[in-house]
Amino acid sequence: MSDRGQREPDTGSFSKVLFPGLRLAYLVVPKAKTERFTDAAGQLGGVGSFVSQATVAEFMEQGHFSRHLRRMRVLYSQRRSYLVDALSDIFGSRMAIQPQAGGLQVLAYPSTGQSDALLAQAAQAHGLPLQALSRWRMRPSSSGGLLMGFSGFATREQAYASVQRLRAALDDVWAPAGHRVRAASPRA
Numbered sequence: 001m002s003d004r005g006q007r008e009p010d011t012g013s014f015s016k017v018l019f020p021g022l023r024l025a026y027l028v029v030p031k032a033k034t035e036r037f038t039d040a041a042g043q044l045g046g047v048g049s050f051v052s053q054a055t056v057a058e059f060m061e062q063g064h065f066s067r068h069l070r071r072m073r074v075l076y077s078q079r080r081s082y083l084v085d086a087l088s089d090i091f092g093s094r095m096a097i098q099p100q101a102g103g104l105q106v107l108a109y110p111s112t113g114q115s116d117a118l119l120a121q122a123a124q125a126h127g128l129p130l131q132a133l134s135r136w137r138m139r140p141s142s143s144g145g146l147l148m149g150f151s152g153f154a155t156r157e158q159a160y161a162s163v164q165r166l167r168a169a170l171d172d173v174w175a176p177a178g179h180r181v182r183a184a185s186p187r188a
Helices: 031-044 050-061 064-094 116-125 156-177
Strands: 010-013 025-028 095-099 105-110 146-149
Touching (some): 050 064, 064 095, 064 156, 116 146, 116 156
Antiparallel strands (some): 095 105, 105 146
């Protein structure tokens, strides 16, 4: 739990770490708030599948969940590096990469000064599911960025192929401004 003083609840979903079809979430509540949350949960109804809950509980008790998380951390760290390497090699200084310590996404900040929404739209037109950071801002900001997922890159070559497609998409936007980027091959 991130709240060391245990003042705030912590939520999550097993769908994100096991498989999407599971549709099972959790809520860790500080001891002082347990009764209030239990009462509220009783009024809401909609209890999840007892079979799924029992299966996940046994999976955790037997230590399988911890092993699974360790494997996934290694796997996703590798996939993160595939994307970061491809972005660095293909875009160079035109894209400042900010990998996150956790999660399944990388932040990239184009140095061209163009709207992140425009760049994300160009990427999406090429079938790349990027998101503009400005979409998530409450107030306007001069710095925009792109949010890119990496969980689907099983190989370095897949990451490079995807980033090459991104380069082609952004070249369409950057070309008038003289920002064409060079092609690159996957690192060995």
